[in-house]
Amino acid sequence: MRVNCYNTRPMPTITIDGKPLDFEQGQSILEVANDSGIAIPHYCYHPSLSVVASCRICLAEVWAPNPRNDNKLEPMPKLLPTCQTPAGDGQVVYTSSPKATANQKAVMEFLLTNHPIDCPVCDQAGECDLQDYAYEYGRGERRCDTEKITQSKKDVGDKVMLYGDRCIMCTRCVRFTQEITGTSELYINGRGAVEEIDVFPGEGLNNELSGNVVDICPVGAFLDKDFMFQQRVWFLNKVPSVDPLTASGDNIGIEHTEGKIYRIKPRENQQINQFWITDEVRYGWKFVHDENRVTEMCEDAELIAADKLQQASKIALLVSPMISCEDAWCLGQLVRSLDEKAIIGIGPVKVVGDDKTFPSGFTVRAEKAPNARGVQRALGEVLSYEEWKQQLSNADTVVVTGSYPEAWDTPEIGEDKTLVLIDTLQNALTERADIFLPAATWAEKAGTFENCNNVLQTFERAIQPLGDSQPEGQIAMNLQALVDDMEATIFNAATIRRRMADAGVAGMREVELPKNTNRVETDMPLSEV
Ligand code: SF4
Ligand code: FES
Known part of the structure; x- marks a missing residue:
């Protein structure tokens, strides 16, 4: 048992899928699981946004000690959203019990009812939560015999396109424009099965951070116009780098293959750029391959x-x-x-x-x-x-x-x-x-x-x-x-x-190499034709 550094009270403990874990008061069950490498599927939750608990895929079976019954463990009457439920001392959580699994399958089936399942032509394929969770938690067949509800593609901003068909209404993008940029260009239009994400008439999604909606969209609904149909993501190598254009020091990853850069993405650094980068940095790399580049040197x-x-x-x-x-x-x-x-x-x-x-x-x-x-x-x-x-x-x-x-x-x-x-x-x-x-x-x-x-x-x-x-x-x-x-x-x-x-230049010995040097890899086997 670990002890909190500032007092002698033992740290509270929760058991998730049989693993006892210490946690800080105020953390949700999902945050404790994420910190310990236990994967709980989630769409609407994002660590930098408010919690809405609307997608329902993170629901789990939770048992908690009941103080009115001698602290005996008792199951909660319903499955609970782990993104919204605070972790509690002595709780026992099952994320893959029959009840939790049935919910995950039901949510996936529901989300895919109207989804076009156009992964072969979708830029997000290979890094799509919907695709990954469909493999892991999906049912593999569509049982609904109704026509799919379709939505049009929308040109919502200078940098981004919205493929409404693919949207799963997690509202991350809407909350991003409300809570991160404070510009509120996006909203939900309509209700029920025909609700859709849209921009207000005459207002484009053109704030300085607009490209970040592509990163936080867990599916391929928001797409980067600049990267659209340029490269499959599993061919890209990712190298940690730093903003080369401004004094921000924003952490970025350069994604490239065969000597050509295809896109720049933010790397998380809570002290510097949180999860975000500006469009200026995201699209500012083009000078590397500019036709005005002079790369030849005269002999001698x-x-x-x-x-x-x-x-x-x-x-x-x-x-x-x-x-x-x-x-x-x-x-x-x-x-x-x-x-x-x-x-x-x-x-x-x-x-x-x-x-x-x-x-x-x-x-x-x-x-x-x-x-x-x-x-x-x-x-x-x-x-x-x-x-x-x-x-x-x-x-x-x-x-x-x-x-x-x-x-x-x-x-x-x-x-x-x-x-x-x-x-x-x-x-x-x-x-x-x-x-x-x-x-x-x-x-x-x-x-x-x-x-x-x-x-x-x-x-x-x-x-x-x-x-x-x-x-x-x-x-x-x-x-x-x-x-x-x-x-x-x-x-x-x-x-x-x-x-x-x-030679006495201060600070140079302490400089650390960037973390997160993983190659972007797909878990789908590639077949040679
Ligand atoms: S467009 Fe993407 S981020 Fe926005 S609500 Fe739909 S799925 Fe979520
Ligand atoms: S992630 Fe918990 S309900 Fe969406």
Whole structure:
């Protein structure tokens, strides 16, 4: 028996499917089960939303001690919704007793009465609760001989489509717009068998977090227009990453296959982004595969760049707030080894409006750069962009890093200077550059970003760098090797973090790798044709 840390009272205990479990007062039976890895089917319950107990699939048989009968265990007269019933000391719960199983089968049969069962053409197939529970708890045949009630597909927002036929009326999406965004675009229209989810006339579901309804919809009713019919989810690999566009540090997963990103999903982090991401982050990865990407490097470009840097009498380095701490540090090491008093500045940090906080506490960040603080942590004292531009006239060789997801406020570099440009997309400086070295985007490398609250978080590489592009850290290491006439080593973010920590950069030793590195896998066997 465990004892609560703050007093000596024993923790309350509940037994679920024969397993005795400690719990905190206030937890529901479903929450205790979830915490212990006991699967109880559920649709309408979501940990961040109010409890409505409407879908009825989580019902279980509950026995509880009766204080009026010498605390003898007695069964509750009906099955109870585990999502809504508080766990009680001494309760015994059966989630797969004959009564509970009969209810699960009945709920599934009821939900599938009007469902089109169009899994072969549904994007949600492979990650659909309805599909999974139909396998596990369903009956396998339709006994109802009435015509199915059909509903039309609705274009309800710029980013999402609603396939009303597939909806099981869990109301998660409606509660999301009421409780998380406070925008209430969605509502239930009609009653009974013909009720449907809809938007108010003239109002689209277009708030900054609209894409999250696709994630919380337990079936394929809400679909992401951008991902629609693009890829089957069981072919996707999922790599943990961090928002590369803003200072939020929101936790994301990059889902990709065969070198191509297909979608970005949020990863749960209650301290940072709860369960959500903005549409800006969800759809902001397109620059990785943009046709304006420059991924080719001229022959001997690195050799020429190393030569120019060695000959320089004064070097200026502009480090972009879009690149990782490790990349920034490697560039700083290279430039300072050649010119101790190099002019080092941070690139422009775009700010759009003000931070916007939703009723749930989720905040959309106005600062549109993921690592302004991390770059300064890695490099120590650096000049602001404006200061750097003012001192630029003193330099004869300039190294500029960009890696912005769109056209950026590039500096004027006089023709009298040698410009080494390390960037991803074509921009005003690409033509001007004397040497262009293609950089890898965040999805093509590992590293660390520091968010607006000074939280350092690592991200992993999702896809191979495109063409000749490389992480800025690798480019710096290659140039250093050429300068020192040594063999180049492979850039490894973890190794660089250790070196940074050894060099006294605070916080780098404590940075943890992201949790949740599972591959998205289907449990359906694939057959070779
Ligand atoms: S659209 Fe999805 S989330 Fe909304 S009520 Fe229907 S099933 Fe639930
Ligand atoms: S999850 Fe409990 S009733 Fe829906």
